[in-house]
Each structure stands twice: as C-alpha cells, then as structure tokens.
Amino acid sequence: xxxxxxxxxxxxxxxxxxxxxxxxxxxxxxxxxxxxxxxxxxxxxxxxxxxxxxxxxxxxxxxxxxxxxxxxxxxxxxxxxxxxxxxxxxxxxxxxxxxxxxxxxxxxxxxxxxxxxxxxxxxxxxxxxxxxxxxxxxxxxxxxxxxxxxxxxxxxxxxxxxxxxxxxxxxxxxxxxxxxxxxxxxxxxxxxxxxxxxxxxxxxxxxxxxxxxxxxxxxxxxxxxxxxxxxxxxxxxxxxxxxxxxxxxxxxxxxxxxxxxxxxxxxxx
Numbered sequence: 599x600x601x602x603x604x605x606x607x608x609x610x611x612x613x614x615x616x617x618x619x620x621x622x623x624x625x626x627x628x629x630x631x632x633x634x635x636x637x638x639x640x641x642x643x644x645x646x647x648x649x650x651x652x653x654x655x656x657x658x659x660x661x662x663x664x665x666x667x668x669x670x671x672x673x674x675x676x677x678x679x680x681x682x683x684x685x686x687x688x689x690x691x692x693x694x695x696x697x698x699x700x701x702x703x704x705x706x707x708x709x710x711x712x713x714x715x716x717x718x719x720x721x722x723x724x725x726x727x728x729x730x731x732x733x734x735x736x737x738x739x740x741x742x743x744x745x746x747x748x749x750x751x752x753x754x755x756x757x758x759x760x761x762x763x764x765x766x767x768x769x770x771x772x773x774x775x776x777x778x779x780x781x782x783x784x785x786x787x788x789x790x791x792x793x794x795x796x797x798x799x800x801x802x803x804x805x806x807x808x809x810x811x812x813x814x815x816x817x818x819x820x821x822x823x824x825x826x827x828x829x830x831x832x833x834x835x836x837x838x839x840x841x842x843x844x845x846x847x848x849x850x851x852x853x854x855x856x857x858x859x860x861x862x863x864x865x866x867x
Contacts (some may be wrong), residue, residue: 658859672697680859689713726752733840745797749845772799782823
C-alpha cells in the first residue's frame with residue numbers, strides 16, 4: 599500500500615483546489631461546489647453560473663474546482679475533478695475554457711486509480727498534465743504493488759494531446775525508480791520484482807526507449823535472474839499492450855449541460 603500511496607501523493611499532492619464551500623470566480627462566471635451530505639446515495643454538485651443563469655452543472659461523489667492555465671492567452675481553464683469514492687478508484691477531470699465566449703469543454707479525462715497533476719514543464723506559463731496510467735493495476739500483482747506508467751497531456755493549439763515524447767524524461771525518471779526497485783536475487787516469485795520490471799519496461803516504451811530497456815534487461819538483469827527472463831518473455835506482449843492509446847485513449851470532448859464525474863472503469867472514454 600505504501601507504493602500506491604506514494605503514487606497518489608506524487609500526482610495529486612500538487613493540486614491547489616478551491617474551498618469547496620466558497621464560490622470560485624472565473625471571469626464573468628462563478629463556480630459553486632456543494633459537498634455531498636452524509637445521507638445515503640447523496641452526491642456533490644458543481645454549478646457554473648453567469649449572473650443568475652446556470653450554464654452547466656456537474657455531479658459526483660466528491661468534487662473540487664480550481665483554475666489552471668493550460669492554454670495561452672485569456673482566462674485560466676476551469677478544472678472540475680471528481681472522485682468516485684472507495685479504496686482505490688476513480689478520478690475524472692472535466693476541463694473548460696471560457697475564451698470562446700461561452701464555457702467550452704476541452705476534455706473529459708479518465709484519471710483511473712492514480713489521477714494526475716498539473717505542472718508547467720517547459721516554463722512557458724502554461725501547465726501540462728502528468729497523468730498516472732493504471733493499465734497495469736492488478737496485472738500480476740496486488741493493487742498496492744502495481745506500477746504506474748507516467749504520461750503527459752498538453753495543449754497542441756487545438757486540443758489537449760499526448761505530449762509524453764516531448765517530456766520523455768517524465769516516464770524515463772519513473773522507469774529509473776522502477777529499475778532501482780529490482781532485486782534479481784529474489785527473482786520472479788517476488789511481487790515487487792514483477793511490478794518493477796513491468797513499470798520499467800512500460801515507462802521506457804512511453805519515453806521512446808523500449809529497445810534500450812530490453813538491452814539493459816538482457817545484459818544486466820536477466821543473467822542474474824533467469825526466472826525474471828521467463829516471466830518477461832511470457833508477459834512481454836501484455837506489457838506492450840498496456841502502453842497503447844495512453845494517455846489519449848482516456849480523453850474525449852463533450853459539450854453538455856450536465857457532467858457526470860463519477861465515471862467507472864467500464865464508462866471511461
């Protein structure tokens with residue numbers, strides 16, 4: 599569980615959420631979040647208004663609202679985050695711009711178990727979203743031992759798009775942390791090794807350095823741990839598949855009057 603909590607702290611700890619009971623000013627709009635009550639089946643609700651007119655609403659088990667500059671010029675973007683509750687799952691993000699004259703949805707993002715964090719990675723004043731991908735959660739290890747694959751979403755002039763290769767050091771640094779966890783002496787019977795091997799290979803693929811990762815494993819790790827070679831050979835295809843369509847497969851654009859921020863795994867984009 600310590601590893602899962604560390605991932606959540608890394609990704610979620612930097613978000614500066616607005617006070618859920620105080621209206622948030624967003625240009626000519628106000629955003630009010632009403633927390634859920636203790637009553638069974640109650641939900642939180644966010645309402646975006648211009649004056650007395652309701653522009654759109656969002657519902658979820660728990661909702662936070664804050665502003666992040668994600669594209670150049672104009673007002674910062676409104677981010678509504680929802681958490682569905684439970685021990686592990688799940689985060690959903692709905693992101694809006696007001697620079698088009700009326701609030702327009704830029705993305706609804708399935709954050710899964712690990713969620714994301716907004717960081718200005720290139721110093722231009724606009725923030726990117728580091729999104730922790732949980733496509734390997736529970737694969738051949740417990741949730742607490744599952745690795746995170748790090749990706750980056752950023753504005754490309756039209757949409758929030760995959761920018762992971764532009765910031766390849768993000769998954770590469772995560773891969774280095776996973777590699778450091780490997781202990782060849784305990785082999786594939788050790789859940790930590792299966793998780794670390796998966797995270798290292800998956801993050802290196804996302805960084806565009808998959809061949810380098812395989813060469814290192816074949817020359818430095820597998821000679822000392824034949825059981826890890828056997829495990830990797832049997833699961834290599836699944837590990838590659840876990841990196842496909844990440845993170846863009848978790849993103850869609852929706853223009854609605856009401857948004858559900860309690861997306862479950864089978865409802866993800």
